Amino acid sequence: EIVMTQSPATLSVSPGERATLSCRASQSISTNLAWYQQRPGQAPRLLIYGASTRATGIPARFSGSGSGAEFTLTVSSLQSEDFVVYYCQQSNSWPVTFGQGTRLEIK
Amino acid sequence: QVQLVESGGGVVQPGGSLRLSCAASGFIFSSYDVHWVRQAPGKGLEWVASIRYDRSNSFYADSVKGRFTISRDNSKSTLYLQMNSLRVEDTGEYYCVKDGSGSATHFDSWGQGTLVAVSS
Numbered sequence: 021e022i023v024m025t026q027s028p029a030t031l032s033v034s035p036g037e038r039a040t041l042s043c044r045a046s047q048s049i050s051t052n053l054a055w056y057q058q059r060p061g062q063a064p065r066l067l068i069y070g071a072s073t074r075a076t077g078i079p080a081r082f083s084g085s086g087s088g089a090e091f092t093l094t095v096s097s098l099q100s101e102d103f104v105v106y107y108c109q110q111s112n113s114w115p116v117t118f119g120q121g122t123r124l125e126i127k
Numbered sequence: 128q129v130q131l132v133e134s135g136g137g138v139v140q141p142g143g144s145l146r147l148s149c150a151a152s153g154f155i156f157s158s159y160d161v162h163w164v165r166q167a168p169g170k171g172l173e174w175v176a177s178i179r180y181d182r183s184n185s186f187y188a189d190s191v192k193g194r195f196t197i198s199r200d201n202s203k204s205t206l207y208l209q210m211n212s213l214r215v216e217d218t219g220e221y222y223c224v225k226d227g228s229g230s231a232t233h234f235d236s237w238g239q240g241t242l243v244a245v246s247s
Contacts, residue, residue, distance in 0.1 A: 021189075054233040056172075063222055063237035064172065075227075075235060107172055111232035114186050116162075116174040 022046050022110050026119035032127040033098055041093040041122045043108035048088045052112040055084055055093045058121075059104045067106075068093065095124070129153040129236040131223045136241030143213050147241055149206040149223030154236075156204035157181075160226040162234065163197060163208050165243075167219040175221070176208065177232070191217075213245045 023046040033039045043053065051071035056064040066075040068084035071091060081096045095102055103126050108119040135147040147163070163175040176197040178185045185197050196209040206223055220240040227235035 052231040056234070058172075063240055064234070065237070066227070066233060066235045069227060069233040069235070070229065070231065109172070109174075109233070115188050116177070116232055118172045118174065121171045 021115055022049060022113060022117050024108055024110055024117050024119035026106075026108055026122045028122060029120070030123045030125055032125050034127045035098050035100060037098055037127075039095045039098055039102075039124055041095075041106055041124070043086075043091040043093070043119050045089040045091075045110055045112075049110045049112035051087050052110055053084075053086070053091050054109045054111070055082075056107045056109065057102075057104060058107065059101075064107065098124075100126075129225060131225060131236060131238035133221065133223045133238045133241035136221065136243045138244045138246060139213055140247050141213060141215055141245055143245070144209070144211045145213065145243060147208040147210065147221055147223075147243075149238060151204045151206065151223075151225070154225065156199075157201035159228075160232070161199065161206045162224040162226065162232075163206075164222045164224050164234065164237075165217075165219045166222070166240075167216075170219070173219075177226075178206070210243070213243075215245050218243060218245045 053071045055068040058064040072084045130152045132150045162177040178197045194212045198207045223238040224234040225236040227233045
């Protein structure tokens with residue numbers, strides 16, 4: 021099973037600033053990585069797939085990068101609704117696995 | 128637009144059974160792989176099971192293998208999850224999820240979830 025490790029667990033950033041979230045796979049997963057955002061009480065929402073392709077309707081301030089085992093989600097110019105939880109997920113091999121999540125909080 | 132509506136959750140004793148359903152609309156159900164993903168209270172996301180668009184193959188997390196069965200009825204645009212021998216650790220929100228297009232699995236549309244509580 022591929023283990024996905026997200027860091028940090030909690031990230032404190034000021035509104036308007038940039039946030040950089042990391043996700044590391046225990047082995048190479050090419051670009052078979054997705055990012056999700058989850059707001060309290062809601063289902064997750066797909067942000068990025070294929071490591072860098074924004075999903076439909078996702079604002080351009082969200083961007084993904086990386087390949088192999090190291091990936092990054094960048095949220096530029098943070099807005100109030102962005103301070104929630106983010107998960108990465110690999111689909112290079114079964115079982116599909118998620119990272120434990122990064123909580124983005126207001127500094 | 129894509130809609131996924133889960134039902135069938137509830138409270139059940141350990142060792143009991145439940146059958147979850149997910150009614151899909153707004154897309155050609157028979158053309159997409161679909162999945163179940165769960166989330167224990169206050170915890171992260173855990174993939175549970177997946178089934179191919181044509182029912183040719185299904186996949187399970189080790190934690191549910193042999194106890195849960197995923198199935199689909201393409202004529203009714205409905206996904207199912209039969210859960211037997213339920214354990215306390217199966218408690219959580221169960222989401223029905225549609226796969227995106229492309230070669231790698233990613234979850235592009237989610238239902239609102241149905242809550243399963245396993246407790247004596």
